[in-house]
Amino acid sequence: GAVVSQHPSWVICKSGTSVKIECRSLDFQATTMFWYRQFPKQSLMLMATSNEGSKATYEQGVEKDKFLINHASLTLSTLTVTSAHPEDSSFYICSARGADPFSYNEQFFGPGTRLTVL
Amino acid sequence: RKEVEQDPGPFNVPEGATVAFNCTYSNSASQSFFWYRQDCRKEPKLLMSVYSSGNEDGRFTAQLNRASQYISLLIRDSKLSDSATYLCVVNPGGNLIFGKGTKLSVKP
Numbered sequence: 466g467a468v469v470s471q472h473p474s475w476v477i478c479k480s481g482t483s484v485k486i487e488c489r490s491l492d493f494q495a496t497t498m499f500w501y502r503q504f505p506k507q508s509l510m511l512m513a514t515s516n517e518g519s520k521a522t523y524e525q526g527v528e529k530d531k532f533l534i535n536h537a538s539l540t541l542s543t544l545t546v547t548s549a550h551p552e553d554s555s556f557y558i559c560s561a562r563g564a565d566p567f568s569y570n571e572q573f574f575g576p577g578t579r580l581t582v583l
Numbered sequence: 584r585k586e587v588e589q590d591p592g593p594f595n596v597p598e599g600a601t602v603a604f605n606c607t608y609s610n611s612a613s614q615s616f617f618w619y620r621q622d623c624r625k626e627p628k629l630l631m632s633v634y635s636s637g638n639e640d641g642r643f644t645a646q647l648n649r650a651s652q653y654i655s656l657l658i659r660d661s662k663l664s665d666s667a668t669y670l671c672v673v674n675p676g677g678n679l680i681f682g683k684g685t686k687l688s689v690k691p
Contacts, residue, residue: 506683507683508670508681508684509681511678574626574627574628575626576625576626577624
């Protein structure tokens with residue numbers, strides 16, 4: 466089956482630093498990758514959608530200059546949280562979707578990255 | 584009205600019980616529907632897709648009522664390992680919209 470990895474699985478950083486999270490599709494080419502954020506006891510909220518080779522599309526209320534997304538290849542997308550603050554502490558999850566029209570509705574999720582900003 | 588709304592739970596049930604979760608969605612143009620399972624501090628995993636005709640996978644049965652914009656999940660003969668949060672997910676066209684989830688706790 467389709468496997469998506471994320472790295473790191475958890476990170477603790479000081480306020481003001483930048484953190485980069487990687488999302489990789491291991492056995493398929495991900496034409497589209499999604500970045501979600503989940504606060505405790507809340508639903509997953511879509512932050513942005515990125516298509517390989519183009520700029521990401523951000524959801525309303527998500528600052529594109531704070532959450533930098535790069536999707537430079539069909540197997541890798543990165544999310545960089547710039548100048549992180551304690552309120553950015555959350556569970557960040559990526560998902561990937563391939564180009565196969567038969568599985569177009571299916572997204573494959575990475576294991577998530579737990580970010581704690583002190 | 585929230586895009587995807589679920590029973591808040593938690594549902595605490597004994598092993599062997601039958602439990603049902605409900606979900607309503609607001610976008611009548613939604614095309615595809617899913618139930619995901621999320622364990623504590625883990626990513627969501629697809630449990631099953633939901634089709635208009637209803638579908639069953641072992642102990643799990645999903646139903647969709649497009650007229651009422653209502654989705655359900657029935658778990659029969661619940662096991663301890665079924666304890667998790669169950670997320671109702673709707674795709675109105677492109678992106679997945681997640682409900683907040685219903686927490687299920689199956690006790691011995």
